[in-house]
Amino acid sequence: MYLIILEGRLMKCALPQSIRRVLDVGSGPGDWALAMGEAYPNTEIIATDISLFDTESVGICPPNVSFQIDDAQEEWTFHEPFDFIHVRGLGGGVSDWSFFYQQTYQHLAPGGLIQVADCALIANDFSMPNSPPNSYLSIYLAAISSAAEVAGFPRSFDHFRPAALEAAGFTDIRVYDTHIPVGTWPEDPLEKTLGKMTLIVLFEGLEASSMRLLTKYLGWSADDVIDLCEKVQLEILNSEGMGGLVKILVARKPR
Numbered sequence: 492m493y494l495i496i497l498e499g500r501l502m503k504c505a506l507p508q509s510i511r512r513v514l515d516v517g518s519g520p521g522d523w524a525l526a527m528g529e530a531y532p533n534t535e536i537i538a539t540d541i542s543l544f545d546t547e548s549v550g551i552c553p554p555n556v557s558f559q560i561d562d563a564q565e566e567w568t569f570h571e572p573f574d575f576i577h578v579r580g581l582g583g584g585v586s587d588w589s590f591f592y593q594q595t596y597q598h599l600a601p602g603g604l605i606q607v608a609d610c611a612l613i614a615n616d617f618s619m620p621n622s623p624p625n626s627y628l629s630i631y632l633a634a635i636s637s638a639a640e641v642a643g644f645p646r647s648f649d650h651f652r653p654a655a656l657e658a659a660g661f662t663d664i665r666v667y668d669t670h671i672p673v674g675t676w677p678e679d680p681l682e683k684t685l686g687k688m689t690l691i692v693l694f695e696g697l698e699a700s701s702m703r704l705l706t707k708y709l710g711w712s713a714d715d716v717i718d719l720c721e722k723v724q725l726e727i728l729n730s731e732g733m734g735g736l737v738k739i740l741v742a743r744k745p746r
């Protein structure tokens with residue numbers, strides 16, 4: 492999905508081949524870190540996550556990529572600075588973004604860059620035709636949002652506010668918004684592929700994104716969550732014009 496949005500590139504900003512160290516925070520199975528390791532063979536890539544993933548099943552790990560278990564909310568203990576810090580899909584995984592940005596700033600070399608990316612579905616987008624006013628999707632999104640508030644890990648785009656990075660000392664802050672389709676409804680072939688990718692991500696992640704939040708923090712039963720997820724899936728399959736928003740932020744630590 493991100494590769495399509497970034498026209499085949501791994502990041503929005505230009506990075507010279509000479510960069511020495513890169514950190515991928517919340518790397519998941521490491522798709523980005525592994526691709527980065529191949530594209531920048533002379534750069535050390537460190538990928539961190541709170542969960543352990545079996546990277547061997549993803550493919551052969553380039554020798555310049557290593558994986559570490561690390562909670563990005565704890566005090567960072569890296570001994571050498573990074574030239575680039577990549578943060579994708581970490582919305583909902585961090586409770587205190589100002590502390591997070593202070594840490595990234597501290598662990599970047601002067602002139603180093605940070606890129607933060609996240610995506611969210613849009614319910615009831617009235618600019619789109621056939622968007623249902625009280626959709627199951629809007630119920631789902633509202634429930635997730637209030638459960639995440641109760642949990643203390645807000646799911647919002649607040650961490651894309653330039654002020655949040657300015658406060659940590661970052662400059663040259665740029666935020667790029669891309670509206671993406673969900674589903675196979677677009678006519679344009681590239682948009683259709685993007686919509687299909689988003690649909691797959693959504694279908695795979697619907698229950699995983701909501702089960703713990705809604706059962707633990709809002710007291711729903713597991714059956715209620717599954718029932719709502721199925722209704723949202725049906726709604727998305729039958730909708731035309733459903734979409735989402737991808738935000739990509741790039742900022743620099745001054746030299």
Ligand SMILES: C[S@@+](CC[C@H](N)C(=O)[O-])C[C@H]1O[C@@H](n2cnc3c(N)ncnc32)[C@H](O)[C@@H]1O
Nearest residue numbers: 517518519540541542561562563564579580584
């Ligand atoms: C939506 S996935 C994104 C994975 C990857 N960055 C990508 O874009 O493909 C979010 C990842 O962040 C990890 N995560 C969540 N909270 C975290 C934290 N506080 N510190 C480190 N990783 C975290 C999760 O375990 C999960 O693997």
